[in-house]
Amino acid sequence: MGYLRSEEEVEAMIEEMKKKTKGKYITQGITFSKDSERQMELLKYALMYSTSFSGLGKELIADKFKSELSKNKIKNNNSQPSKETYNNYTEVVEKKDTGNFLL
Numbered sequence: 001m002g003y004l005r006s007e008e009e010v011e012a013m014i015e016e017m018k019k020k021t022k023g024k025y026i027t028q029g030i031t032f033s034k035d036s037e038r039q040m041e042l043l044k045y046a047l048m049y050s051t052s053f054s055g056l057g058k059e060l061i062a063d064k065f066k067s068e069l070s071k072n073k074i075k076n077n078n079s080q081p082s083k084e085t086y087n088n089y090t091e092v093v094e095k096k097d098t099g100n101f102l103l
Contacts (some may be wrong), residue, residue, distance in 0.1 A: 030057070 005013075017026045032039045050056035062069065 014026075021027075032043045034040065046053060046056055
């Protein structure tokens, strides 16, 4: 895989993000165009698949970079994906306000 930046450049970027962020988390956003049928379909399946959009995103990123993560021996905090991340879409989930969308 060809990288756009070196590891050192990215580490410096992350340190800068940490300095600029007042809260506990670094947030990276994603947008969905309401005019794009494909993007609306992707959003639909993401919301059907997981109770946490952020959790789904992190698991997808982990899957994408699985070989790099195993090389560096960085493991998930849990040995198994959480129920929240891989929620069966037929299961009834209590609705709550998550800030990004209602569940």
